[in-house]
Amino acid sequence: MTTLSLQDLRFGYGERRLIDGLDLDFPAAGLTALVGPNGAGKSTCLKLAAGLLEPATGHVSLDGVHLSTLSPRERARRIGYLPPDGRSAWPMTVEAVVALGRVPWRKPLRQLSPEDQTAIEAAMEQTGVAALADRRVDSLSSGEQARVLIARTLAGEGDVLVLDEPTAALDIHHQLVVMDMLKQAATSGRHVLLAVHALDLAARYADRVIVLANGKVRADGPPGQALSEAVVSEVFGIRAPGGIQPTPLRELAPD
Amino acid sequence: MKPFSLNLALAGLLLLFSGLSLFCGNAALDLASLTGLFGQDPGLDTLILQEIRLPRLALGLLVGAGLGGAGAVLQGFLRNPLADPGVVGVSASAGFGAVLALYFGLSGLFALALPLAGVIGAASGVALLFLIAGPRASATTLILSGVAVNALAGALTALMMNLSPNPWALAEIAYWLMGSLKDASWNEVGFAVPLILSGLAILLFCAPALDALSLGEDAARSLGIDLSRLRLAVVAGTALAVGGGVAVAGAIGFVGLVVPHILRPLTGYRPGALVLPSMLGGALLVVLADMAIRLLSGPGLPLYLGVLTALIGAPFFLWLVRASQKVAP
Numbered sequence: 001m002t003t004l005s006l007q008d009l010r011f012g013y014g015e016r017r018l019i020d021g022l023d024l025d026f027p028a029a030g031l032t033a034l035v036g037p038n039g040a041g042k043s044t045c046l047k048l049a050a051g052l053l054e055p056a057t058g059h060v061s062l063d064g065v066h067l068s069t070l071s072p073r074e075r076a077r078r079i080g081y082l083p084p085d086g087r088s089a090w091p092m093t094v095e096a097v098v099a100l101g102r103v104p105w106r107k108p109l110r111q112l113s114p115e116d117q118t119a120i121e122a123a124m125e126q127t128g129v130a131a132l133a134d135r136r137v138d139s140l141s142s143g144e145q146a147r148v149l150i151a152r153t154l155a156g157e158g159d160v161l162v163l164d165e166p167t168a169a170l171d172i173h174h175q176l177v178v179m180d181m182l183k184q185a186a187t188s189g190r191h192v193l194l195a196v197h198a199l200d201l202a203a204r205y206a207d208r209v210i211v212l213a214n215g216k217v218r219a220d221g222p223p224g225q226a227l228s229e230a231v232v233s234e235v236f237g238i239r240a241p242g243g244i245q246p247t248p249l250r251e252l253a254p255d
Numbered sequence: 256m257k258p259f260s261l262n263l264a265l266a267g268l269l270l271l272f273s274g275l276s277l278f279c280g281n282a283a284l285d286l287a288s289l290t291g292l293f294g295q296d297p298g299l300d301t302l303i304l305q306e307i308r309l310p311r312l313a314l315g316l317l318v319g320a321g322l323g324g325a326g327a328v329l330q331g332f333l334r335n336p337l338a339d340p341g342v343v344g345v346s347a348s349a350g351f352g353a354v355l356a357l358y359f360g361l362s363g364l365f366a367l368a369l370p371l372a373g374v375i376g377a378a379s380g381v382a383l384l385f386l387i388a389g390p391r392a393s394a395t396t397l398i399l400s401g402v403a404v405n406a407l408a409g410a411l412t413a414l415m416m417n418l419s420p421n422p423w424a425l426a427e428i429a430y431w432l433m434g435s436l437k438d439a440s441w442n443e444v445g446f447a448v449p450l451i452l453s454g455l456a457i458l459l460f461c462a463p464a465l466d467a468l469s470l471g472e473d474a475a476r477s478l479g480i481d482l483s484r485l486r487l488a489v490v491a492g493t494a495l496a497v498g499g500g501v502a503v504a505g506a507i508g509f510v511g512l513v514v515p516h517i518l519r520p521l522t523g524y525r526p527g528a529l530v531l532p533s534m535l536g537g538a539l540l541v542v543l544a545d546m547a548i549r550l551l552s553g554p555g556l557p558l559y560l561g562v563l564t565a566l567i568g569a570p571f572f573l574w575l576v577r578a579s580q581k582v583a584p
Contacts, residue, residue: 071479081474083473086474088469103479104478
C-alpha cells in the first residue's frame with residue numbers, strides 16, 4: 001500500500017503566501033476531498049501534491065521517497081493529475097485522449113503495448129465511455145467529456161489520483177456519476193485526492209475532508225467532523241445548522 | 256487513416272512528382288538523359304539534369320519538409336492552428352539574419368555564414384515570439400505577437416536595404432527575399448542539408464510530447480513531459496529547419512500553415528502524428544509549386560516561388576481566421 005505524505009509545505013509568489021505550512025499524511029487509500037473558499041490554496045496544494053510545483057520549504061513523499069528525487073516520468077507513472085480545465089485543444093477521438101494517460105509508460109517510436117491497450121480499455125469500461133471510443137471529443141456532452149478525462153487519468157494506473165474540480169460545470173446527475181467513479185477508484189486501493197466546491201458532495205462521498213483556509217488546514221477528518229457547523233460558519237461564512245449533511249439523493253437510472 | 260499508410264501515400268506522391276519535376280523546365284529532356292547520369296560521358300541534357308534540375312529538386316524537398324514540419328510542431332506546441340513560420344515572423348527573422356550576413360559580406364568569409372545567420376535569425380524570432388506570447392496565449396495574442404515579430408524583422412531588413420551601397424545589392428536582396436529555388440546548386444544543397452536535416456530530426460523528437468500537450472501544460476507535465484526541454488527543442492528545431500531553408504531559398508510563405516491544416520483530419524487530429532506527414536506534405540507542396548512556377552513563367556516572365564505560395568496561402572489564411580472565429584467566440 002502506497003503512502004503519501006506532505007510535510008511542512010510552504011509555497012508562495014513573492015510576499016503572497018499561498019500555502020503556509022501543510023502537514024498531511026495519507027497512510028491508506030481512500031477518497032479525500034479538499035474544500036475551502038476561493039483562493040484558499042486548494043489548486044496550489046493539489047499541484048504540490050502532484051509534484052507539478054516545487055515547494056519553497058518541505059517536501060512531498062511517496063512511500064518515504066521525496067518526489068523531487070523522482071524523474072518526471074517515474075513520478076508520472078505513480079501520480080495521475082487532472083487539471084481544472086483539462087479539455088483537449090484538438091478534436092481527437094475518445095480513445096486517443098484516454099491513450100494519453102499511457103504517455104509515461106510508452107517507449108519512444110513504439111506502438112501501444114498490450115499492457116497499454118489493456119489499461120486504456122479498462123479505464124474506458126470503468127468510466128462507461130467504451131461505446132464512445134471512436135467519437136471525436138468535441139462531439140460529446142460536458143458530462144461525457146468529464147468521464148473521458150477521468151478515464152485518461154485512470155489509464156495511467158497511478159496509485160495516487162489528484163483531481164482539481166472534476167465535477168465543475170456538471171449538472172447534479174453527472175456530478176454523482178463522476179463521484180461514483182472516483183469512489184470506486186478509491187475503493188480499489190488508490191489515493192484519490194480531489195478539490196471540490198460542492199460541500200454536500202464532499203460530505204456524501206469523502207472518507208476524509210480537509211478544509212483549507214488561507215493556505216492552512218482549518219479542519220481535517222471524517223466529513224461529519226470536518227464540516228461541522230462551527231467550521232463551515234467560520235471558513236465559508238454561512239450558517240449550516242448541524243453541519244453539512246449529504247443530501248439524500250439517488251440516481252434514477254444510468255444514462 | 257493509419258499514420259503508416261498516410262506517410263506511405265505521401266511518400267509515393269512525393270516520389271512520383273519529384274520524378275516528374277525533373278522533366279519540367281525550359282529545356283525538354285527525355286528519359287535517355289536520366290540514364291546518362293550513370294554514364295561516363297554526360298551530354299548536355301544530362302548536365303542540365305545533374306547540375307540544375309536535381310539540386311533544385313533536392314533543395315525544394317528540404318525547404319518544404321522544413322517548413323511543413325516546423326508549421327506542424329509550432330501549431331501543436333502553441334495549440335493553435337494559425338501558427339506558421341511565416342505568419343509568426345520566424346521566416347522574416349531568418350531573412351533578416353541572412354540579409355545581415357549578405358550586407359556585411361560574412362558569406363565571403365566562410366561558406367556556412369549565410370545559412371548559419373539564417374538559423375540564428377530564426378532562433379531569435381521564435382524565442383522572441385515565445386517571450387511575448389507564451390503557450391497560454393490566445394489565438395489573437397499569438398497572431399498579434401507574430402505581427403510584431405514580423406514587423407520588427409521587416410523593419411530591420413528594410414533598414415539594411417536602405418543602407419545598401421548600390422542598387423544592384425538592393426535588387427539582389429529584394430529578389431532573394433521573394434523566395435526561389437531557381438539558382439539552386441549543389442553548393443546550396445550542401446549548406447542546407449546538415450542544418451535542415453538536424454532540424455527535422457529535432458522536430459520529430461518533439462512530436463510525441465505534442466500529443467500530451469494538447470490537454471494543456473499542467474496535464475503534459477503531469478504526464479512526465481519536461482516542458483522547458485521541449486520548448487528549447489521546438490526553438491532549435493524550428494530555427495534549423497526554417498532558418499537553414501530561408502537562408503538558401505528566401506522566404507517561401509504559408510507552406511507551414513496550409514499543409515498541416517489539410518493533413519490534420521487524416522491523422523485523427525493528433526498533433527504528434529501530424530509532424531512526419533507535414534514534412535512529406537510540405538516537400539510535396541514545394542515541389543508542386545516549383546513545377547507550376549516553371550510551367551507558368553517564360554523567359555520574359557520570371558515568377559518567384561515565394562510569390563506564388565503567398566498568393567495561394569494568404570487567402571487560405573484569411574479563410575482559416577474566419578473559420579476559427581466561428582468555432583471560438
